[in-house]
Amino acid sequence: MQIITDQxxxxxxxxxxxxxxxxxxxxxxxxxxxxxxxxQQAAELGARSxxxxxxxxxASVVRPESAPLLLTAPDQKMELLEATGVDxxxxxxFNDEQAAESPESFVDRVFVRCLDTQxxxxxxxxxxxxxxxxxxxxxxxxxxxxxxDVEPLELLxxxxxxxxxxxxxxxxxxxxxxxxxxxNEMLGHVFEARGSVVTGDQRGRLLGxxxxxxxxxxxxxxxxxxVYAGWYERPSGESYPCAINLGRRPTFYEHADSSLLEAHLxxxxxxxxxxxxxxxxxxxxRSERKFDGIEALKEQLDLDTAHASQLLR
Numbered sequence: 001m002q003i004i005t006d007q008x009x010x011x012x013x014x015x016x017x018x019x020x021x022x023x024x025x026x027x028x029x030x031x032x033x034x035x036x037x038x039x040q041q042a043a044e045l046g047a048r049s050x051x052x053x054x055x056x057x058x059a060s061v062v063r064p065e066s067a068p069l070l071l072t073a074p075d076q077k078m079e080l081l082e083a084t085g086v087d088x089x090x091x092x093x094f095n096d097e098q099a100a101e102s103p104e105s106f107v108d109r110v111f112v113r114c115l116d117t118q119x120x121x122x123x124x125x126x127x128x129x130x131x132x133x134x135x136x137x138x139x140x141x142x143x144x145x146x147x148x149d150v151e152p153l154e155l156l157x158x159x160x161x162x163x164x165x166x167x168x169x170x171x172x173x174x175x176x177x178x179x180x181x182x183x184n185e186m187l188g189h190v191f192e193a194r195g196s197v198v199t200g201d202q203r204g205r206l207l208g209x210x211x212x213x214x215x216x217x218x219x220x221x222x223x224x225x226x227v228y229a230g231w232y233e234r235p236s237g238e239s240y241p242c243a244i245n246l247g248r249r250p251t252f253y254e255h256a257d258s259s260l261l262e263a264h265l266x267x268x269x270x271x272x273x274x275x276x277x278x279x280x281x282x283x284x285x286r287s288e289r290k291f292d293g294i295e296a297l298k299e300q301l302d303l304d305t306a307h308a309s310q311l312l313r
Contacts, residue, residue, distance in 0.1 A: 026071035027080035069221035103129030211262035229308035
């Protein structure tokens with residue numbers, strides 16, 4: 001897969017493209033369905049397939065006070081897009097200048113001159129450009145002038161057939177409720193948080209349950225505070241089952257400023273400090289709560305690890 005960051009030159013000289021465009025946060029089942037259709041149409045037309053996306057979520061620039069937390073870090077998003085088999089990802093820098101660009105200018109600069117687009121596939125509710133003035137109707141009008149077609153697709157229904165369609169917003173809502181099972185179903189892959197393993201206060205080790213304290217960027221959406229079962233993946237690619245505590249540890253702290261992600265790897269003893277971890281959430285075990293004392297907490301941790309082991313093994 002090519003990653004193209006310079007839109008001033010033709011991406012595929014002499015070749016036309018079938019494209020889709022969006023933030024593609026999470027690269028969920030809805031995104032995957034659109035990209036699959038793009039690839040199918042490109043194969044039929046003898047064209048290249050491409051995803052146009054942005055180097056940051058547009059909302060972080062145009063409305064930073066209400067911008068959503070991200071489901072995927074930029075590197076993870078690229079990995080997930082590559083796994084779809086698309087020929088190229090065009091990464092458009094999104095800043096104040098880009099936010100002010102008119103839909104007409106964006107279409108001419110990116111879709112026509114850079115990509116020589118033959119077909120654009122988007123969701124039926126697609127909007128783009130300054131003040132979100134661009135939509136499917138405008139794309140069709142510009143396509144008649146610039147020689148490309150537009151195909152809007154219906155949003156993918158929820159996996160269980162109930163409720164709102166699959167979307168990044170619906171997945172964030174599921175995570176906020178601790179429902180990682182539903183979030184994973186809509187994602188089409190296991191939700192994971194990435195970050196560096198940092199030194200903590202060693203309380204887990206003193207309790208007999210050493211943990212990797214994973215420092216996740218505050219731009220990333222995390223599940224609700226609680227205890228989960230999942231997998232810890234090391235940079236080498238090795239994966240280990242783990243019990244995950246995400247929360248403010250009320251047994252020890254009356255008022256913590258923020259939640260901490262701690263992964264207790266099952267049947268594992270090694271130094272993890274400084275490495276880049278990938279923590280994958282597969283099952284919700286219980287909500288976080290305050291215990292009467294250390295012994296009560298240790299008894300519950302025994303139960304948590306046994307439960308996690310049962311689910312994962």
